[in-house]
């Protein structure tokens with residue numbers, strides 16, 4: 074097995090990889106030579122795909138599916154994987170989910186590593202960019218000594234196969250038994266009914282509606298579908314019961330970092346900005362030209378959303394044929 078400098082952690086890659094998994098691998102490749110640690114077993118097809126994306130090895134837990142446990146045993150196992158790989162490993166990259174951040178924190182304690190969460194972009198020297206204090210500041214942080222453990226938000230990188238694919242060896246590593254002894258096991262999962270749209274936090278395009286929708290999310294959904302994006306909402310819209318709280322974006326909702334964020338009938342309160350300010354391009358549609366959302370918008374349309382959104386959706390559909 075080739076030496077590697079970056080360990081990318083995928084939560085139970087199973088028999089298929091998500092876009093966000095391959096983005097993490099791409100982010101790792103920008104930092105060095107990548108190996109992957111999957112918390113559950115992987116199929117040959119997944120291993121081959123990881124090789125195509127540049128992974129030189131895929132570590133899996135020996136005889137245990139760690140995705141069936143809460144995070145404790147995963148952190149203990151990852152610490153063993155990193156320790157066995159030796160001092161060449163400089164970075165561990167995880168996703169920015171609640172589990173990813175908890176595993177990062179536990180790993181940081183176990184390995185005396187520096188931990189940076191909520192990363193939106195990475196430079197080749199490991200400098201991490203993040204947005205803090207409800208989006209009011211952008212900071213750059215770099216772990217200057219030892220191991221860096223980073224959790225990366227979706228859409229920070231574009232996934233692409235490596236021109237020279239690697240043959241990713243499968244490497245089973247034993248899970249420390251003491252970590253399993255007192256660990257809580259997950260006895261069941263109930264998947265949410267699928268909307269057919271991408272997951273809000275992973276989507277490359279998000280169209281969000283606010284109080285300005287006056288309860289009619291039809292035009293927001295229509296535009297999201299024309300663009301193949303996810304639907305989001307402000308808290309005012311979620312609190313009014315117009316849309317599920319699951320789709321609330323902001324300080325007390327989800328944090329999104331898409332390539333394109335369209336805010337429709339949303340004023341741009343600081344608590345809303347906190348959840349979307351790191352979007353690459355922000356488009357605002359609002360009938361009030363003095364609305365604060367225009368301060369952060371790259372492109373603004375002053376108009377009534379019930380007129381602007383259907384026109385935009387129809388034009389996009391026409392151009393897409």
Ligand SMILES: Cc1cc2nc3c(=O)[nH]c(=O)nc-3n(C[C@H](O)[C@H](O)[C@H](O)COP(=O)(O)OP(=O)(O)OC[C@H]3O[C@@H](n4cnc5c(N)ncnc54)[C@H](O)[C@@H]3O)c2cc1C
Pocket residue numbers: 282283284285286306307308309310321322323324325326327337338339340341342343344345348358359360361364376377378379
């Ligand atoms: C502790 C705390 C946490 C919070 N967390 C969150 C959070 O996570 N997410 C969040 O979003 N908010 C959060 N809030 C609430 C936040 O302060 C705002 O109240 C909320 O974001 C406002 O939602 P809105 O922009 O949809 O509504 P409004 O502020 O009422 O804005 C509606 C906008 O729609 C425009 N409009 C009206 N009609 C039309 C039309 N026909 N066409 C076009 N534009 C139109 C108006 O000009 C206006 O700008 C939080 C508040 C607190 C105190």
